[in-house]
Amino acid sequence: MSKLNLFNKFVFFINSIVATILLLSYLLPYVEPERSAFISVLSLTVPFLIIVNILFVIYWLLSVKKQLLLSLIVLLIGFNHIASLYRFSASKHVEDDANIAVMNYNVRLFNLFKWIPNPDVPFEISQFIKDKKPDIISMQEYRPDDGLALQEYYKFEVLSGNKIKNGQAIFSKFPIINKGSIEFPNTYNNAIFVDVVKGKDTIRIYNVHLQSLKIDASTDPLKNETSENLFKRVGNTFRLQQAQADLFLEHKAKSQYKVIICGDFNNTAYSYVYNKIKGDNLNDAFVEAGNGFGRTFNFKFFPVRIDFIMADDNFEINNFKTFEIGFSDHFPIMSKVKVK
Template sequence: MKNLRFFEKIVFFFNSIAAFLLLLSYILPLLPPKTFASFSVLSLGVPILIVINALFLLYWLVKIKKQLLLSLVVLVVGYLSFGSLYKFSESNSNIPEEAISVMNYNVRLFNLYQWIPEKGIESKIEEFIKKEAPDVLLMQEYHPHKNVDLSFFKYKFEKLSGNKTKYGQAIFSQYPIINSGSVEFPNTSNNAIYADVVKGKDTLRFYNIHLQSLRIDPNLEKLTEDDAQRLFKGVGNTFKRQQFQAELFRLHKNKSPYKTVVGSDLNNTAFSYAYKEIKDNLVDNFKAAGNGFGRTYHFKFFPIRIDFILTDPEFTVNSFKTYDVLYSDHYPIMSKISLSNKED
């Protein structure tokens, strides 16, 4: 510090704060929000904290100063703990014929209330799904829209609520569904549903999870005072509910007799307690075969990944794709998976 100029000391001061916050965020998945609610908001900001620390590292690298070690060490710890924020995966051209394509998509009621000021969004979503032709489709914020025909799927299970407008979650499948149900979350329209699907000689359980939402406008310039208060004062309560919901799901999943595939809108990042609880020993398909930042939510200022496809370790993740189509406030994701050493 003695060899630093006054401006560099100021830079290092803010660098220290950013490094501390990022380091603190690394332990958040281990801290139940019910006990440490005030820290929970940091899990949403981890991507931007990583970028900020990378910029500080670059600054000190240009200056050839040993202060670069601060952000370097914190970034390395994060990489070893969570992997890279940006993924590079080789494309697999040898996807086996028996692979199952699984799409997860929060369709936001098929734009029922014209959040996107464009006509025919619901038809574009239908056309997109038909074109990509997933074997299994998991949808959050689903609504049986009169202009949307998904009858090309042979089987479906939907769990809806609401009086005038029915909405909820749905699982569509090209393979027979022999059993289905819901993991009810108390005092909310959010829940987790499941369907047991028969593929060849295998019965697989598909879960579709939608955790509690923060209900914050993704355009920060439109953030009202009430939104800000909800974000910083109410986020703890929301994350407490997410913790309870994630724990309910995990209890149910642990009793499942079948290999499991999970599609989800967790309304939280991969740096959160809820993600850790739900992922457990499952494989995050984006980390296994994805590319880029894996952005799944339309947030203007930095990429945020809150939608996930998770699978039992027995599955091979052959490919993973995030689609850049803005027909909702979420982007669809699709994974192609197959059972290791599968015998037809």
């Protein structure tokens, strides 16, 4: 440190703070929001912290200073966190006639309130789905719309609300032999499921929509709200998400079938609810077969991945792709999986 000039001493001081916060954030998936909601909120900043630490490594590398070791070591310790943010390898792409193409998409009410200057969003989404040919489609913030043309699918939807009926839906090209809903108290969010038959296999598909953070993707969250109020609101949301995840897992534990989970968790891969739902026997399709940032939410400040497809150990994950199309504030994701 003695060989650093005054400016670089200040840079290293900031570097030390950011590296320490990132190191502590590695514990966040194991901290229950019910115990410390304030600390859990930090999970939203992990993508930003990773990117800033990478920039510090580059800065010290270009300056030929050993201080690069601080952020580099912290990043290496949390290599799995980096893998959840960015996949350096090429996308896995295994074509197999036995593949099941599973899509997840938060459709944001098919642009009901004209957030996007496009009057044909339901039709555009229909055309997109027809082009990609998924076998299973899981939709959040769904509402019945005459412009959505998916006649070749079986469908299960659960709707609520007074003026505008909306909720979750699952579309399947395979016959649905059972279906149901897991109700979350005091909210319109819930989880639904269907059991579908493909050949000799019965597969349970879950569509999970956890409590929303209610953050507008196009604006600065602090612009219209103080940081104190924002942390309090998000902390309360994380507590609700924890309770909702517990209800979902209680239901899932009773399933005797092979399981695929789709959904909008409204939280990142560094959160307690993601870690809890994923557990030890589910595989994140992006981590197994994706590449790049894999962002699923059109947040303008840094890449955010809050929509997921997971499959249990009965499946091989042969492909994953995010489609950055502008029909919602979320991007659709699709994975191709095969029963082992």
